[in-house]
Amino acid sequence: MPSAPLSIASAGAALRSGETTAVELLAAVMSRAEMTESELHCYLNLDREGAMAAARQADEELDREEDRGPLHGIPVAVKDNMCTRGLETTCSSKILAGYRPPYDATAVARLREAGAVIVGKTNLDEFAMGSSTENSAYGPTRNPWDTGRVPGGSSGGSAAAVAAGSAIAALGSDTGGSIRQPASLCGVVGLKPTYGLVSRYGLVAFASSLDQIGPLTRTVRDAALLLSAVAGHDPADATSYAGPVPDFAGSLDRGVDGLRLGVVKELRGDGYQPEVSQATEQMLNKLAARGAEVMEVSLPLFDVALSAYYLIAPAECSANLARFDGMRYGLSVKGPTASATMSETRAEGFGPEVIRRVLLGTYALSAGYFDAFYGQAQRVRSLLQTEFEEAYRKVDALVSPTSPTTAFRLGERTQDPLTMYRSDICTIPSNLSGHPAVSVPIGLDSLGLPIGFQVMAPALGERLMMAVAAEVERLAGFDAVPPPAMSPPPGAPL
Amino acid sequence: MPIDVDVAHVANLARLALSPDLLDRYREELGVILDHASRVQEVDTSAALPLGHPLGQTNVFRADEVRPSLHRDEVLEMAPESRDGFFVTSPALD
């Protein structure tokens, strides 16, 4: 049996050359999962039967020369806040324990149409609220680079699975950095597309105006391939972009020559782990050496973006999570009245971080406080968008670290919500503006933990953003580095 | 300075039955977070434009066409309690 190739592109080539089959690819990924899951806990649910059936079908189709494209036969993991028909979808919450959706999320349906083999559902911070995957009702996921550390979050399960090789690629969702920050902490590529590019239908909403589904992959090319499979207009999502989807993979070899890259002044300096800052500066020098014009750009509102985010996202979540009330599905703790049933169910079913944000958001929207909190946060958001637009008149893309630090220890920030919230300081602005951003691994710190580099671009600027990201990837030469804390899969190319 | 939040009232609005201990804990945490969040109030937002869809999309509608509904058995299978085709709950008084 061949080993699991590490990228969509290389696995696809092996499939088509007859070197391997979808069933073998799946078996390799599953055996990798068997080996690592007890320690990492990337998955809430491995769909062995469903995945095997899909892999068989993929092989049969390839035998008949029916090729669905780059994802055909590729084992992909899906974050457990995306609905999968008949397959338990919990959002890592007790309140949805045992819940089997009667429909597939659009992104999931598109994965299936593209021939992908869905391996299972990955762990996350409950309802995607968190930056460490410690807020999962089913236990945390651990970082493959150091199992004493967090994988980041909220898509920590997806990031760790790709890093550990228990999936070739994965879908995550990003509301304030939930794809990019774990990608950075796990040493993989994570991309948040322009708001509206990927349908949110079937993604269990955290903050509707910020949520986007995106890829977590080993390479920038893989991110382009996976994004291409799931992006595009969906009539079931009124916020879905109705225009044509660009050819994301078409610009990867463009390089950065002549591009103007803006280093965000507010995302450097104090408060950043020195090794993160150094690695970032080195990458900037290399990009300049490749012909990029690197300049510092100031976006002063980045300093209050975090504050605005922690009003807007909780406000939306307070309404989005109102439907979990023990009436129609999920956990139900029966009380003497319907109202009591709701209150008991919710108090019992939600974890502390979810309750914290629901309370925060309810307060920010409530009579007498709306204008000073939620209303003002939305106005700041609007100004931030203007600030971004002005910056993009001067530069083609903005760059920064993805996370101020590398992976932190389990439990290190759980007692202090504000410190935890600051983990997303670099990623939040792109969610508030709806712009795309990607994290690319560029090296390791002295503890051997991955460092991520973020490229941000204007709305629908994914092609240019990926051109920069691909150059960063080439310059860093990181894509072949395996997780050292884990024993590599037998025979895997290193 | 931490903001003083009437957590019991907020918890009631949000239908969360929290013990007095938990209410105290959340009051403290929310006070600190809101103090940080209230930094948005320092921004002069008089020039802010109304927010819309980031790509400027407007007028997204669907045609008035009937699509298949879910099968009732599938729907009620998810329900904590059901009878005669209805969802059943404790009396909804308020």
Added chain:
Amino acid sequence: MIGIEVHVELDTDSKMFCGCRVSFGDPPNTHVCPVCLALPGSLPVPNRKAVERIIRLGLALNCRVNPGSVFHRKNYYYADLPKNYQISQFDVPVCVDGWLDVESEESRFRVGIERVHMEEDTGKSVHVGEGGRIHSAAETLVDFNRAGTPLVEVVSRPDLQSAADARTYAQELRAVVVETGVSDARMERGSIRFDANVSIRPEGSPKLGMKVEIKNMNSFRSLEKAIRSEIDRQTALVRAGERVVMETRHWDEEGEVTHGMRTKEGSSDYRYFTEPDLVPMVFDGSWVERARSLLPELPALRRDRYRGMGVKPAAARVLASSDPQLRSLFEDAVECGADAVAAGNWVTGEVTASLRRRDASPEDVPLRGHQIADLTRMVGEGRVSAGAAREVLEGVMDGEGSPSEVAAARNLLQLSDRTALEEVVEEVMAANPEAVERYRAGEGKVRGYLVGQVMRATSGRADPRAVNEILSTRL
């Protein structure tokens, strides 16, 4: 002062935000999907037709269509509200600032319309056990078939002065709703429902009392009664020196009183915010103008037109808001030469009554305009009596032929042929010599007896006027 909020379910095939069928009376929970059940991950997409209809209604109510409009989330928890928020509108509704001209027997007045906005209906709760009363229910059964039905809320300004005016306004509004085709507004199905805001001002006092909202009125009658009962309640409180508190009260149809609703403190904090799952609506001039050009004639204008045709005000009022089939029957009759007053009376009177007797709907009215025209002409020319004409109408409606055919076949034509009548009079006089003698002796009331005998001899077909004339000459 009274303001009315009217909820109307729009007549669409599918729901407001999903493709489930809008239905009534089907088995519970058979028209539900991830969207209207608020399953995790589902998203709303608005029904274009519903939006077009609200614009149509707004224009019919003389409103301004906002150039842009957005949906908001109205947050409150209730067992039959699946998302525990209702998608509604807050500060930028589709239509604002209109009016409706209303007319009753006593008065004509204009009611300001503050706003017309779009929202979605809730599911239906049935409270069961221990008498079925809400406060003693053992459990609640919920059916989500209705959840997500497109709903329009029309909010009037507090321009109404009495319970009767409120009723007249509600009736006029329903007529506009039906006329514009946005809803069939069937009361018995709850597809039009009323809430009222009532506040009283003690005589001579410039200060208005606290506003009380009363909910749950499903008919014009209960709307009027509920408001009357609330005015009485508030008046009694003020007279007793007590204060009216701002609250929401529930109309109890059976007990015919309003009850204060058990409301938790702060439960009316709806925490409105812009619905992030939906994008703004933009109504450019061409959209609005197209909608305006498609508006039908509305009851108020039609009343004026009918009056201009000579129809009496009361009949014009009834006719203007009657069913389209009856109106075209009237208009066709006039076109065929019928006298407008008479045709109006026929259509609003006998035709309507006969349909009711037959338990038939106006859609199936078995009459044509020219038949009404013939009938009115026959009465006008004295060929049939007013009483006989009603029978002729029945015959025509039974499909027995044209009015003259029916009159002939049923022997209902009036005897106005002088010679024939004279013969009958002679016969009656001959048969009643005593009566003739007494009349001639000055006993005037005997004349009536003789007329009666003539009518009897002609089976009532004799023209009484002619009989009297002949008798006068003979006696």
